[in-house]
Amino acid sequence: MGKLQTIAKDTAIYGLSSIIGRFLNYLLVPLYTAKLSAASGGYGVITNMYAYVALILVILTFGMETTYFRFTNKTHTDSQVVYSTTLISVGTVSALFAALVVIFITPISRVMGYEDHPDWIWVMALTVAIDAFLCIPFAHLRQQKKAVEFALLKLLNIVVSILLNLIYFAWVGGKDVGYAFYINLFCTGMLAVCLFPEYTGFRWRLDKKLLRTMLGYSWPILVLGIAGILNQTADKMIFPYIYEGSHKEMLEQLGIYGACSKIAMIMAMITQAFRFAYEPIVFAGVKEKGQHEMYEQAMKYFIIFTLLAFLLVVGYIDILKFIVRNPDYWVGLKVVPIVMVAEIMMGVYFNLSFWYKIIDKTIWGAWFSGIGCAVLLAVNYFFVPKYGYMACAWGGVAGYGVAMVTSYFVGQKYYPLNYPLKEIALYTFFAAVAFGVMTYLRESQPLWLSLTVNTLLILGFLALIIKRDLPLSSLPVIGRRFRH
Numbered sequence: 001m002g003k004l005q006t007i008a009k010d011t012a013i014y015g016l017s018s019i020i021g022r023f024l025n026y027l028l029v030p031l032y033t034a035k036l037s038a039a040s041g042g043y044g045v046i047t048n049m050y051a052y053v054a055l056i057l058v059i060l061t062f063g064m065e066t067t068y069f070r071f072t073n074k075t076h077t078d079s080q081v082v083y084s085t086t087l088i089s090v091g092t093v094s095a096l097f098a099a100l101v102v103i104f105i106t107p108i109s110r111v112m113g114y115e116d117h118p119d120w121i122w123v124m125a126l127t128v129a130i131d132a133f134l135c136i137p138f139a140h141l142r143q144q145k146k147a148v149e150f151a152l153l154k155l156l157n158i159v160v161s162i163l164l165n166l167i168y169f170a171w172v173g174g175k176d177v178g179y180a181f182y183i184n185l186f187c188t189g190m191l192a193v194c195l196f197p198e199y200t201g202f203r204w205r206l207d208k209k210l211l212r213t214m215l216g217y218s219w220p221i222l223v224l225g226i227a228g229i230l231n232q233t234a235d236k237m238i239f240p241y242i243y244e245g246s247h248k249e250m251l252e253q254l255g256i257y258g259a260c261s262k263i264a265m266i267m268a269m270i271t272q273a274f275r276f277a278y279e280p281i282v283f284a285g286v287k288e289k290g291q292h293e294m295y296e297q298a299m300k301y302f303i304i305f306t307l308l309a310f311l312l313v314v315g316y317i318d319i320l321k322f323i324v325r326n327p328d329y330w331v332g333l334k335v336v337p338i339v340m341v342a343e344i345m346m347g348v349y350f351n352l353s354f355w356y357k358i359i360d361k362t363i364w365g366a367w368f369s370g371i372g373c374a375v376l377l378a379v380n381y382f383f384v385p386k387y388g389y390m391a392c393a394w395g396g397v398a399g400y401g402v403a404m405v406t407s408y409f410v411g412q413k414y415y416p417l418n419y420p421l422k423e424i425a426l427y428t429f430f431a432a433v434a435f436g437v438m439t440y441l442r443e444s445q446p447l448w449l450s451l452t453v454n455t456l457l458i459l460g461f462l463a464l465i466i467k468r469d470l471p472l473s474s475l476p477v478i479g480r481r482f483r484h
Contacts, residue, residue: 028165029262033171034325041251042177047258049120051236053128058229060094060132063221065139067214072143079204081210087136088206094129101125113240113247120178127185130192153194155280163188206372220363227369231399234373235392237382244385257389260325260332267343270309292417299351300420304465306344307431311461314438314452319448335393337435342396345404352407355415364410372403430461
């Protein structure tokens with residue numbers, strides 16, 4: 001019980017800090033969209049650059065964060081040697097990457113379409129290189145059970161970033177998108193200084209034999225990580241190369257897509273919160289009786305509450321759109337429900353992924369993610385030239401949909417679970433009908449009427465949940481008021 005309480009406490013700290021951090025970062029969206037017009041292409045640059053950053057970060061850490069956790073807990077390994085070897089290997093690869101980018105900055109910036117601003121490229125390269133290295137000290141904090149220190153440093157980084165962005169874009173009135181990248185580099189450097197104690201107190205040593213063993217463990221994690229991150233960022237990276245239009249128009253369209261997609265990231269926050277709460281419980285109770293039923297019910301409740309979030313966002317999109325401050329971006333609001341559906345599918349896929357993690361067949365995850373990524377890339381390649389960023393949104397649905405479906409059917413063969421499909425179908429059908437009504441009313445009726453009907457539909461969905469799966473009498477504290 002004590003171990004589970006520790007897991008629960010740390011999960012709450014990591015989960016809360018991550019969610020708060022995401023929410024605070026979310027506040028940069030109205031700032032950037034207010035100060036950078038869609039026509040300027042500034043937010044398109046941010047969208048494109050950070051897509052590359054996410055992928056490069058996965059490559060530079062090459063699965064060593066998870067590998068460090070695995071090897072530091074082995075009985076026949078010295079944890080300090082494991083930590084030192086991990087730091088040196090990731091640090092060396094990251095430094096080499098940054099050096100190569102600086103050396104070849106001219107051709108790289110030309111290929112990426114930023115030949116007039118090569119400084120943006122090398123600044124972000126240096127930032128992601130430091131970030132990759134810092135992943136290991138942060139992992140060390142987690143391994144040392146320093147959850148509070150971990151959370152405070154993460155939040156400090158975000159708070160300082162927001163303050164500096166507010167000073168430049170809001171107070172000074174600056175409009176140079178490059179300052180977003182300079183601020184990021186400053187904050188990353190600040191973190192590197194704050195983590196200085198994690199570089200001392202041990203002997204720096206590279207154990208080559210240990211490293212070879214660790215690399216053998218980490219490469220499938222790298223493949224899975226690359227496939228997973230490409231599912232999230234590939235469309236934003238390849239868009240500039242397949243969009244048929246001028247460079248200026250391309251950045252404008254990419255900025256609209258990136259800004260409006262941020263509204264849908266509310267779903268990503270819910271999924272992440274669920275992951276932090278659910279993942280430790282799953283692995284802590286693998287051998288306990290009744291786990292199958294818990295997996296099955298968890299899937300149902302995840303889908304129920306993500307569908308509720310979907311209806312809330314779609315139902316009040318005319319209010320939530322003010323997160324994106326500049327009306328020039330609102331033409332892209334039509335991608336929000338599509339991107340949210342993709343996020344729901346990603347969450348379902350995450351739930352389904354436990355079967356191959358539990359039976360130690362993680363290679364299946366690489367296959368499913370890889371197939372999904374291939375589908376996403378194909379949809380983008382063939383349809384972006386004609387349909388623009390709408391094809392990017394549907395590509396996400398197609399990619400995650402394929403990964404979700406294949407994982408389900410293969411999983412039923414190796415680790416069969418009796419998911420309540422009829423109940424899930426009922427909630428999905430209700431949400432789909434409600435979405436259709438909301439869409440029709442938004443396009444044809446006054447705002448007050450559509451908001452009123454949308455509210456009634458959402459209350460109807462809540463009533464269905466309460467009647468079938470969450471009776472008020474079962475709730476803590478207030479539940480006793482409804483018990484007979």
